[in-house]
Amino acid sequence: MAIPAFDAFRYAHAHRRQVAWMSQNTNHLVPPQMIRESVEEALREHRYEGYPYATGDPELLELVRADLGLPGLTPFLTSGGTEALYMIARALLGPGDEVIASDPSYLIIHRFIELSGARTRNLDIYAPPFRLTAERVVEAIGPKTKMILLIDPLNPLGSGYPRSEVRAIAELAHDHHLLLLNDVTYRDFSHEPTLAAEFAPEETVTVWSVSKNCGLAGLRIGGFSATPDRVKALARFNTNDLGVNVLSQVAALSALRTKPKWIGEVVRQTRANYDRITATVATVADVTVPVHPSWANMTILDTSATGLSPEAIQEEMLRTHGVFVRSGNYLSPTHGNKFVRVSFSNPPGDLDRFATAFPETIRTLRARAPAPAAA
């Protein structure tokens, strides 16, 4: 009988109280009190008994608009940025269309693009500067190109786009009459947060989320912002006609109201944690951190020179040490067997556990690996 593959997520959820969750770029540093108080109040008021105001709490929509800082963009709420990405692909793409994208990338978006009948043209970015450049994008534009996918900062590499590059790519979209899908889920961690919509407001659809910056991934709330006409066109594909979860809206509202007070400390701790990860990895032979610095709350550890599989590293880290990192295979068809991704908006105690677990894992797996056959 075949041995069933290890289900890391099932295991991690079953042991969630013991697990240091460093696998999904989630944020465990936001002060929980204001979220708890607002959701508790909504529960006391039984707000879950009624539907939310379908288009979203007006104050929440205003806060989203102010947070992005572009008053001309109309925000639309969805159940996480994921739903926004799905709607955009379905509404704006069709068979024969091409989207310029990258490998590695957040491949769920590529899947949505393919569902619409379009295809992605993936530029290999597993080499410096570990992101797209306007030069490479312009070379890739062809007669079928309909959209550019600009994820900034980029999951999984943690690389980000300087303002000048965002501007150059946005201007390309404008000049070539292309759509620009600008996913800014990790924007608050960036060293130079820039919205492409600033330079190409008509062409750009901005996808945002409170999953990562506000630590609300489990509540599933995010959205897109675009010009009013574009929002109307996208809204035809809305399945959440009765509105986004009322408790999620309450939590997002209180997070965005208070964000200026705590986001600085969240980013400071996240960057300090990146330094601890690089210091740990520097002690491990044959493992490197290729992208410096991280512009997000994640990075990749290139383990290819160890000869170990990222899945084996993921499993050993999780089962033996309760530290959940993610193998790269779901993030890159070409390079996914070379890296694990680690996210680090985590309390320092989780970093202590990583600092012990990672070197030990590599040692253990190497000791277990069969010796190479003699020539």
Ligand SMILES: Cc1ncc(COP(=O)(O)O)c(C=O)c1O
């Ligand atoms: C680039 C990117 N976009 C969107 C999402 C989805 O975010 P949400 O939790 O808002 O659905 C993720 C989640 O990891 C992501 O990495």
